[in-house]
Amino acid sequence: MLSLDFAINHMTAPQLPLGEFFRLAAQLGAPQVEIRNDIAGNAILDGTTPEAVGDLAQQHGVTIISINALQQFNTWSEARAAEAEELAAYCAASGAKALVLVADNSGNVPADPATQIANATEALKGLAPILRGHGIIGLVECLGFEACSLRSKKEAVAAIDAANGRDVFRLTHDTFHHHLAGEPDLFPELTGLVHISGVDDPAIAVRDMRDSHRLLVGPEDRLDNVGQIAALRRGGYAGPLSFEPFAEELRDLPDPADAVRQSMTFISQKLAAQAA
Template identity: 40%
Template structure:
């Protein structure tokens, strides 16, 4: 069955040059109803210069659900600064009506053992409970990442006894060599969100960077469409959020953004029909 429009979401990373009102309006024009906000946009704030209530009002006006705020980093090194950042973003998520907050692991080559990651999850979980926000743990596939595996992340969440879910990213899935073989052990009911992007850049997969991430194209080396088909065949019924990162996006006009989103949705729907 074709993936319905209401299951697609647009991450704000695709439109670094648009303010929130323009971004929300663009998503609404496409007939979509879900967005992700971020704390790493050029202005440095989740809501730009708007109040939380203004963002809520805009979302209501355009019929949009704010799915997540991206992201706490590095969640598995829960220093006082990281705990403070987490609580600050949870307050913002609650204030704008976002349902989830993304948690990303340390990504600088430092090894963090499983016990420490479990302790970090247990340390942060009460904060999520307090604000009523869902935590989404996103393994990063980079060779230098301290948590590359979705299967391991699932095990650590369960062993820590916390109610977090997984965020699967097709880019990071492709970068982790054992991802495909391990994914059979992932409980699809624990997948809370899927991020989509594509890569056409040449060179070794393990050398790819966020700047190589574009939208879905016929030349996508990540096989994002194949990953989606696998998820669907396993019973995933959740949200797919487009999250390209390339610096070329800064030069895109609104019509370029709309065309790329429309084309990518059409590609997904045709492949999974």
Template identity: 35%
Template sequence: MVIGSERFCVNRKIAPNLTLENFFRLVARCGLSKVELRNDMQGGKVTDNLSDTQLNRLATEYNIEIVTINALEMFNRIEDKATLLKKAETLLKQAKAINSTAVVMCPDCNAGDQRSDTQKRADTLTALQLLAPLFKHYNVKGYVEPLGFGSSSLRSSLLTQSIIRDSAAPYKIVLDTFHHYLTDTAQQDFDAQIQIDQIGLVHLSGVEESLAKEALTDEERIMLSDKDRLASISQVHNLERLGYQGTYSFEPFSSQLNNWTESDIEREIRQSIALLQA
């Protein structure tokens, strides 16, 4: 199976200790051109200490396309709608300023959440409808990422797809192979119900740890391997079979990444691509 290099993307989470320029240079060295930036890196700013103009200049120099900013967190907590709208607008202004195609939206994962499943669904729908005019105004796409943790208020891609449909707004789904694995969605149900054209992005990582599934966290997420419990490679093959032609973004999370050198990162990216194209 051949997936063109133009369809691969690298999430900045893989390079917590690199400057943005070094990150862009590394991505380009791997023969890739797409990245995801984040607002949860050290320093808390999407552009680090760079101005929007400086970042845009670097993106042009290294031929980098910013696919998303990750993320508008807890987007489906609507107790304080004014604060939610302010957070969203701040991120959307940033996305527009640096030519980011989309903003990723993540649900609340508070283990103490007392809302019923019905209320969580209703609040998610309300939030999507509330935020839709802002996304339209800034002409930035909204990518909703269900998180498979047991504490998550929005776990499955099929549920997310249903709520997006009810919102009547043009959001798309981020399908994450780690979170999809955690949900235990039956393969037959997924294949029969998923609308492939509603997937805006796929996040890839791998897990080799032997912990119980319910005990897995972001800490166990590394890059792809032939020992991957998530079967991310098989998930990709299935998505391709179903007709997905979008972007795959490598998004490992483990604290191991703090010790990776640029050479380590480049090796892991190249090895993961090779496994997917084998």
């Protein structure tokens, strides 16, 4: 089977306490994890110290590749800067390598791309010294929803360059959001993380797809995860492929390890077949 660098986002199994989630990742042979600040009753929201999170990761032999996420990063303000400082400090103290930066999805969409780039540039200029000071990377994530204020990775790259931020910023390529945005451009040389999830429902229109439709990637996937991953790899991307499904039905799986393993096998076999 083709060797791929799989990782696991806690949203894959948010019902698991952090220690059990780390154990799941180790069990799957995918010892890179993304922890989140939006899962109630779990670190980070339950007050667990970053040092305790780092110790727990070390006990289970896993590496925290990111904390997900600073929301609405491109709506910059003093409050957003303070939130970024707090999360960046948590990242550094826990041993996390990066902080995911999610674009504003509130529906406040600037009318022209120039304004979108300018807003993102202002935010990245504010974020850069915070991230550099803590020795972590910022992973810019555009969302494909029409309500998002930064749908295009092309515009995100323009903002990164305008902020002179290539030393501290990378892109998150989310296969779901890339498909929704309909953007042809790939930036494998600037991609620091790939989020993978699939949509199987044949009846849902692309513009109506939501997080609740996101499953593990399998044979019925409509997003062409395999094609997207193959194209990124051809372009030189060799980093983590992190499972990030959101569908509620995945919360009650009797054996989440088996379900994720099946998806890992499917993706690996399909990519190997393409390469043969």
